[in-house]
Amino acid sequence: SGKYAKTAAILDELAKKSETPEAKLRQVADAMSVEMHAGLASEGGSKLKMLISFVDNLPTGDEKGLFYALDLGGTNFRVLRVQLGGKEKRVIKQEFDEVSIPPNLMVGTSDELFDFIASALAKFVATEGEDFHLSPGRQRELGFTFSFPVKQLSIASGTLITWTKGFSIEDAVGEDIVAELSKAIERVGLDMRVAALVNDTIGTLAGGRYNNPDAIAAVILGTGTNAAYVERAQAIPKWHGLLPKSGEMVINMEWGNFRASHLPLTEYDHALDVESLNPGEQIFEKIISGMYLGEIVRRVLCRMAEEAAFFGDVVPPKLRTPFILRTPVMSAMHHDSSSDLKVVATKLKDILEITNTSLKTRKVVVEVCDIVASRGARLSAAGILGILKKLGRDVVKDGEKPTSVISLDGGLYEHYSKFRNTMESTLKELLGEAGDSIVIEHSNDGSGIGAALLAASHSQYL
Numbered sequence: 472s473g474k475y476a477k478t479a480a481i482l483d484e485l486a487k488k489s490e491t492p493e494a495k496l497r498q499v500a501d502a503m504s505v506e507m508h509a510g511l512a513s514e515g516g517s518k519l520k521m522l523i524s525f526v527d528n529l530p531t532g533d534e535k536g537l538f539y540a541l542d543l544g545g546t547n548f549r550v551l552r553v554q555l556g557g558k559e560k561r562v563i564k565q566e567f568d569e570v571s572i573p574p575n576l577m578v579g580t581s582d583e584l585f586d587f588i589a590s591a592l593a594k595f596v597a598t599e600g601e602d603f604h605l606s607p608g609r610q611r612e613l614g615f616t617f618s619f620p621v622k623q624l625s626i627a628s629g630t631l632i633t634w635t636k637g638f639s640i641e642d643a644v645g646e647d648i649v650a651e652l653s654k655a656i657e658r659v660g661l662d663m664r665v666a667a668l669v670n671d672t673i674g675t676l677a678g679g680r681y682n683n684p685d686a687i688a689a690v691i692l693g694t695g696t697n698a699a700y701v702e703r704a705q706a707i708p709k710w711h712g713l714l715p716k717s718g719e720m721v722i723n724m725e726w727g728n729f730r731a732s733h734l735p736l737t738e739y740d741h742a743l744d745v746e747s748l749n750p751g752e753q754i755f756e757k758i759i760s761g762m763y764l765g766e767i768v769r770r771v772l773c774r775m776a777e778e779a780a781f782f783g784d785v786v787p788p789k790l791r792t793p794f795i796l797r798t799p800v801m802s803a804m805h806h807d808s809s810s811d812l813k814v815v816a817t818k819l820k821d822i823l824e825i826t827n828t829s830l831k832t833r834k835v836v837v838e839v840c841d842i843v844a845s846r847g848a849r850l851s852a853a854g855i856l857g858i859l860k861k862l863g864r865d866v867v868k869d870g871e872k873p874t875s876v877i878s879l880d881g882g883l884y885e886h887y888s889k890f891r892n893t894m895e896s897t898l899k900e901l902l903g904e905a906g907d908s909i910v911i912e913h914s915n916d917g918s919g920i921g922a923a924l925l926a927a928s929h930s931q932y933l
């Protein structure tokens with residue numbers, strides 16, 4: 472019928488505009504590597520901020536003692552404590568708690584947000600059991616994972632450059648985030664020192680290195696997306712400080728803000744961007760990460776409903792609600808392996824109040840999910856190739872076989888298996904024979920542990 476012909480045309484156009492052939496991915500990787508150079512050369516030299524983390528040593532395994540971590544960067548925040556036992560005993564015990572952030576606090580004031588966080592932290596500290604041991608006379612120390620762009624001033628201070636991922640708390644922009652947290656910690660009467668301020672990518676890299684000495688980069692695919700890697704200090708022209716003894720510096724790329732003319736962008740992406748809290752910013756993030764994938768799918772389905780009466784004569788009202796279709800729901804529909812696609816039917820009904828869908832309709836929905844997820848997954852692989860290129864690790868050198876481990880984390884990577892599999896197979900495809908020496912490791916909650924490890928290596932008692 473005409474309905475399907477029109478729908479097919481919309482689908483075809485989406486597929487065509489979202490195409491990521493190998494040649495295009497190589498262009499994206501090249502552009503990523505070029506922008507990395509530019510961002511390291513001068514402040515503001517690139518869309519990639521290439522932030523200096525002040526982490527010039529990654530965990531060695533020698534870290535000892537009780538440390539806390541706090542991970543804020545999306546819809547939930549996590550508090551964690553870990554008892555570290557050094558080389559022999561490693562992680563002796565760890566515990567965590569997860570708290571969701573009330574949406575009103577994401578757009579309120581700095582004090583409100585940090586008071587909420589500090590009081591959750593205080594409650595968690597109050598449940599510390601006998602298995603954890605703080606050396607007598609010591610203050611508890613915390614690694615703070617704060618996953619927004621920060622201009623780092625030292626390992627334990629830094630000012631917020633801008634919010635991303637749906638946060639918008641004006642009075643916190645430009646403030647020292649550690650000071651904001653420390654003041655709130657004091658207000659709730661907790662005795663704790665913030666020993667390290669890190670991004671989740673840095674934390675994940677630290678956690679990854681703790682588990683595998685070959686870890687050289689970390690990528691987050693969660694609510695947002697970002698990457699960090701170990702750079703030679705000599706290769707950072709904009710760094711005017713002392714050269715670290717290690718000769719190395721971890722760089723927080725803030726790759727979510729990457730953009731290049733080669734990126735396959737569609738009308739849906741443009742509309743999403745224009746209507747977002749941060750138009751023109753975080754374009755790479757907006758086509759890759761968990762906060763946005765489901766929303767892109769919703770926009771495509773909405774156009775199909777409006778222009779092709781895809782769901783019948785009336786456009787289902789719920790379909791017009793921004794962000795109603797979350798990425799976990801998209802993922803569940805995409806993975807539906809039942810012959811009649813009953814998961815798709817159920818989700819359409821429960822979330823969008825669309826009933827009586829035909830199998831043919833459900834198949835189109837799955838196809839839309841597939842196109843949107845594949846593009847994101849393939850582009851993330853291209854981004855990783857860009858990092859490997861920058862480091863000269865994308866080709867096998869004569870006789871030499873360095874193993875490069877990339878630590879991956881984030882809910883999208885962890886739970887969206889089609890996304891993960893496409894990302895990993897695309898990276899292999901792009902690397903060819905160099906692929907054998909590149910390993911992707913899931914750094915499970917590396918960012919929390921990593922922050923605690925960095926707190927340990929920057930403890931006031933060392």
Ligand code: ADP
Nearest residue numbers: 545546693694761798799802881882883886887
């Ligand atoms: P954050 O990025 O907020 O720190 P996570 O790394 O846990 O948190 O990632 C959470 C994000 O992962 C969610 O916002 C969602 O987009 C995505 N996600 C979680 N579960 C799934 C799932 N089952 N399928 C696809 N995406 C998921």
Ligand code: MG
Nearest residue numbers: 544545671693
């Ligand atoms: Mg996270």
